[in-house]
Amino acid sequence: xxxHNLTIYNSLSRxxxxxxSLHEGFAGMYVxxxxxxxxxxxxxxxxxxxxxxxxxxxxxxxxxVRYVRNITDVGHLLDDGEDRMSKGARLDNLEPMxxxxxxxxxxxxxxxxxxxxxxxxxxxxTGHIIxxxxxxxxxxxxxxxxxMNGSVYFDTVKFAEVTGEYGKLSGRIIEELLSExxxxxxxxxxxxxxxxxxxxxxxxxxxxxxxxSPWSVGFPGWHLECSAMSTKYLGKQFDIHGxxxxxxxxxxxxxxxxxxxxCNIHPAKYWVHTNMLLMNGRKMSxxxxxxxxxxxxxxxxxxxxxxxxxxxxxxxxMLQSHYRSTNDLTDDALQAAEKGYKRLMEAYKSLSDLLSxxxxxxxxxxxxxxxxxxxxxxxxxxxxTPRAIARLFExxxxxxxxxxxxxxxxxxxxxxxxxxxxxxxxIIFEIFGLKEENSTNDGVVDGLMQLIIELRQIARTxxxxxxxxxxxxxxxELQIQIKDxxxxxxxxxx
RNA sequence: GAUAAGGUGGCAGAGUGGUCAAAUGCAACGGAUUGCAAAUUCGUAAAAUCGUGAGUUCGAAUCUCAUCCUUAUCUCCA
Numbered sequence: 305x306x307x308h309n310l311t312i313y314n315s316l317s318r319x320x321x322x323x324x325s326l327h328e329g330f331a332g333m334y335v336x337x338x339x340x341x342x343x344x345x346x347x348x349x350x351x352x353x354x355x356x357x358x359x360x361x362x363x364x365x366x367x368x369v370r371y372v373r374n375i376t377d378v379g380h381l382l383d384d385g386e387d388r389m390s391k392g393a394r395l396d397n398l399e400p401m402x403x404x405x406x407x408x409x410x411x412x413x414x415x416x417x418x419x420x421x422x423x424x425x426x427x428x429x430t431g432h433i434i435x436x437x438x439x440x441x442x443x444x445x446x447x448x449x450x451x452m453n454g455s456v457y458f459d460t461v462k463f464a465e466v467t468g469e470y471g472k473l474s475g476r477i478i479e480e481l482l483s484e485x486x487x488x489x490x491x492x493x494x495x496x497x498x499x500x501x502x503x504x505x506x507x508x509x510x511x512x513x514x515x516x517s518p519w520s521v522g523f524p525g526w527h528l529e530c531s532a533m534s535t536k537y538l539g540k541q542f543d544i545h546g547x548x549x550x551x552x553x554x555x556x557x558x559x560x561x562x563x564x565x566x567c568n569i570h571p572a573k574y575w576v577h578t579n580m581l582l583m584n585g586r587k588m589s590x591x592x593x594x595x596x597x598x599x600x601x602x603x604x605x606x607x608x609x610x611x612x613x614x615x616x617x618x619x620x621x622m623l624q625s626h627y628r629s630t631n632d633l634t635d636d637a638l639q640a641a642e643k644g645y646k647r648l649m650e651a652y653k654s655l656s657d658l659l660s661x662x663x664x665x666x667x668x669x670x671x672x673x674x675x676x677x678x679x680x681x682x683x684x685x686x687x688x689t690p691r692a693i694a695r696l697f698e699x700x701x702x703x704x705x706x707x708x709x710x711x712x713x714x715x716x717x718x719x720x721x722x723x724x725x726x727x728x729x730x731i732i733f734e735i736f737g738l739k740e741e742n743s744t745n746d747g748v749v750d751g752l753m754q755l756i757i758e759l760r761q762i763a764r765t766x767x768x769x770x771x772x773x774x775x776x777x778x779x780x781e782l783q784i785q786i787k788d789x790x791x792x793x794x795x796x797x798x
Numbered sequence: 799g800a801u802a803a804g805g806u807g808g809c810a811g812a813g814u815g816g817u818c819a820a821a822u823g824c825a826a827c828g829g830a831u832u833g834c835a836a837a838u839u840c841g842u843a844a845a846a847u848c849g850u851g852a853g854u855u856c857g858a859a860u861c862u863c864a865u866c867c868u869u870a871u872c873u874c875c876a
Contacts, residue, residue, distance in 0.1 A: 315802095335876090337876090338875095338876075339874085339875080347876055348875090348876045350876070352876075355876095474802070475801050476801065476871095476872075526874085546876095547876065548870095548875080549803075549869095549870060549876075550871065550875060551871095551876065553871055554873095577803095577876095578876065579804090579870085580876080582868090585869095624812090624823070625810075625811060626812075629803090629811080629812090630869060630870090631810090632809095632811090633810095636809045636824080636825085637810040637811085638810090639809095639824070640809070640824030640825075642824090643823075644823040644824065647838090650838080682812095690811060690812055690823095691812055693812095693823080694811095694812065694821050695822085697821095698822080701840085708838090708839055708840070710839090710840060769833060773834085773835085776835085776836080780836085785837070787838075788837075788838095789838070796837090798837095
């Protein structure tokens with residue numbers, strides 16, 4: 305275990321709290337995953353990238369982390385009461401499980417491109433029907449639910465009266481919830497109160513996804529899976545529960561109610577919510593066209609971007625804002641992120657070329673250590689990646705100055721260089737989860753390019769500028785950029 | 799309407815009582831490099847008085863109130 309002073313903003317208390325895990329050396333984290341009836345939304349990616357960094361940082365600190373992220377493949381109700389999964393199935397003319405499989409695979413592919421680590425356990429709601437039924441039983445036994453025509457509803461009024469816990473996370477006031485009317489909601493008449501919610505639903509004739517239960521052949525309520533699966537894999541109480549801001553109500557509020565209702569204990573010590581990703585200052589919305597898919601973003605096939613941006617550039621862009629702030633995705637901002645990201649990676653590469661001629665501690669050495677410690681302190685402060693990145697760029701300036709001679713190489717010791725290198729590796733690759741891209745691994749291309757560069761060099765030596773420029777411009781059109789430096793030319797994909 | 803989070807340079811985005819005329823990246827400007835560019839790089843240089851108005855305080859971007867705007871949730875959403 306590393307010494308640290310990690311604080312996390314807890315949505316439940318609305319303040320930063322010192323992180324102390326329930327079990328020394330271990331950390332349990334549950335994050336609400338996607339509903340797999342559609343392609344992943346870029347906003348989802350932001351959330352999962354944020355939690356990926358949290359997962360990575362906890363691991364870096366030395367915790368043995370169990371990271372559970374579910375796949376919702378049943379239970380979401382549409383306005384008309386139809387299950388989301390079966391709707392997708394009907395439209396695509398597929399089995400519900402086929403739909404789930406298809407979009408689960410797509411989801412994994414995209415997240416892999418973003419270099420997120422897979423969770424320790426990725427449970428599916430349909431694989432935990434038994435656990436969910438058990439939980440319904442427990443809630444019934446504790447008197448916080450009632451049965452109506454084969455469906456089971458959570459009694460929010462009674463729960464609120466007995467525990468006083470309902471609405472705390474989202475700041476809802478129970479009286480106001482009770483006075484709300486929702487005439488268009490199906491089964492409204494079955495509920496005692498509008499704020500009550502289904503934990504088991506009786507399936508009607510057309511409903512494809514159905515399981516037997518003590519109450520009816522039916523399916524579990526949407527909020528129930530997370531309560532059941534977090535309890536199963538992390539215990540009745542665990543450290544961190546995460547998800548997007550938009551899940552606070554009703555999903556997380558109801559989850560807390562279910563856990564308390566079934567187990568008499570608050571499920572999570574720290575509730576962590578990520579903020580929304582915007583595009584051009586507005587929310588992403590399919591209906592008004594203000595949306596872009598991860599794939600479109602990578603290829604540039606969208607009116608919203610001037611070109612494609614690689615997954616690592618997008619990841620870096622997202623890390624440049626704090627997870628609790630909204631993040632505005634714009635073409636300008638992505639271009640800026642791309643340049644910054646490249647500069648950061650180039651500086652890392654330059655480190656290999658730096659050689660000090662001595663090993664006596666210097667003033668610069670200690671300045672470097674201070675900056676690095678600052679970056680870790682930023683991460684300790686509620687995972688402040690933008691500030692940590694800012695510090696890395698202070699190091700970038702130092703590295704480049706050493707390389708270019710603005711700072712004499714004797715001003716840094718051998719140890720200082722090693723410290724820089726290991727800090728870059730740990731922070732950029734291990735914690736931020738960035739990786740190098742664009743290596744061709746293609747001997748033929750490399751060989752050809754080497755040859756072309758040599759030919760152009762001959763032309764340049766002979767001052768045949770027309771030929772040299774033709775090669776340069778022609779390659780440029782093929783998205784290959786020639787970079788003329790002091791020690792010859794190099795190339796890269798632009 | 800209610801609830802929650804916000805409005806900081808040209809753009810993105812840190813900062814939440816004094817060390818802030820305010821980090822960092824990009825852009826812009828100046829220099830280095832170049833056959834010219836691009837790319838790269840340096841800059842004790844330039845750029846925001848922190849939505850608006852009022853208040854608390856010796857002192858506010860940071861606290862309070864009002865007001866305008868944005869986003870989220872209240873119905874499925876990361």
